[in-house]
Amino acid sequence: KAGVTQTPRYLIKTRGQQVTLSCSPISGHRSVSWYQQTPGQGLQFLFEYFSETQRNKGNFPGRFSGRQFSNSRSEMNVSTLELGDSALYLCASSSTGYNSPLHFGNGTRLTVT
Amino acid sequence: AQSVSQHNHHVILSEAASLELGCNYSYGGTVNLFWYVQYPGQHLQLLLKYFSGDPLVKGIKGFEAEFIKSKFSFNLRKPSVQWSDTAEYFCAVISKTGTASKLTFGTGTRLQVTL
Numbered sequence: 001k002a003g004v005t006q007t008p009r010y011l012i013k014t015r016g017q018q019v020t021l022s023c024s025p026i027s028g029h030r031s032v033s034w035y036q037q038t039p040g041q042g043l044q045f046l047f048e049y050f051s052e053t054q055r056n057k058g059n060f061p062g063r064f065s066g067r068q069f070s071n072s073r074s075e076m077n078v079s080t081l082e083l084g085d086s087a088l089y090l091c092a093s094s095s096t097g098y099n100s101p102l103h104f105g106n107g108t109r110l111t112v113t
Numbered sequence: 114a115q116s117v118s119q120h121n122h123h124v125i126l127s128e129a130a131s132l133e134l135g136c137n138y139s140y141g142g143t144v145n146l147f148w149y150v151q152y153p154g155q156h157l158q159l160l161l162k163y164f165s166g167d168p169l170v171k172g173i174k175g176f177e178a179e180f181i182k183s184k185f186s187f188n189l190r191k192p193s194v195q196w197s198d199t200a201e202y203f204c205a206v207i208s209k210t211g212t213a214s215k216l217t218f219g220t221g222t223r224l225q226v227t228l
Contacts, residue, residue: 004156033216035218041220042203042218042219042220042221043203043205043218043221044218045215045216045217045218048216056213056214056215056216090157092157099145099164099207099214101159102149102157102159103158104156104157105156107156
């Protein structure tokens with residue numbers, strides 16, 4: 001069974017630009033959640049989608065948004081990038097949501113210059 | 114706001130030493146508790162979880178954790194570590210309020226096992 005796939009692996013953007021990250025979950029998983037990982041803050045929850053609906057949301061500004069498609073693939077968008085958005089963005093899929101084990105992808109490393 | 118504290122940021126142990134990593138959370142209601150592990154160069158994976166029942170849960174690779182409700186703690190233990198346990202360990206807590214749930218991770222503990 002293929003794992004969670006995140007593309008691209010690396011991204012370099014400049015301040016003010018926007019970026020879209022993609023996540024393909026494990027086949028059959030309907031929940032996709034996104035996390036920002038930084039050395040100082042650890043893993044912070046961004047949002048969770050289940051069957052194309054945002055079900056839970058963390059404490060991030062509106063510049064961070066996402067969506068989920070009918071095939072459960074998900075995208076995360078960050079607009080008006082700031083230097084502080086530089087981080088590893090992880091996606092995780094699960095069959096029903098948080099309470100079932102999360103399967104993480106390898107992440108997208110975003111660098112904002 | 115809910116928080117999860119992992120006080121040990123970096124732990125160095127010799128092989129065969131015993132391990133205990135601390136995890137404390139701040140939420141007083143119903144919680145589900147997890148430990149995730151990230152081995153070097155690999156993605157995060159579930160080590161063990163607690164939902165209800167026996168507060169002592171066993172996970173993969175000989176790890177166990179004990180939920181102590183009165184102390185708001187879910188410490189991870191292993192009697193004898195191996196070099197291959199070198200990794201970063203994250204405690205995570207799901208708190209439930211009505212139909213909503215919130216997932217919070219600790220900042221992680223980096224474990225280095227020396228030969």
